[in-house]
Amino acid sequence: MTREHTLRPGITWDPTVIRVETVVPDDTPDPRPNRATRRALRRAKRKASR
Secondary structure (H helix, E strand, O other): OOOOOOOOOOOOOOOOOOOOOOOOOOOOOOOOOOHHHHHHHHHHHHHHOO
16 A cells, blocks of 8 residues: 655656565465355345245
8 A cells, every 4th residue: 555645846756566466375275255245145045945
């Protein structure tokens, strides 16, 4: 995250790009779905069983 602010008049600036990458090994378990996704899946399952 960059905190941009107005520089002095006549001064130019170049944005810096910082690469943020996280390597996840293949054998790690899939992340658990968030609460909204879990509720939507439950709701769809209930609706389908009607």
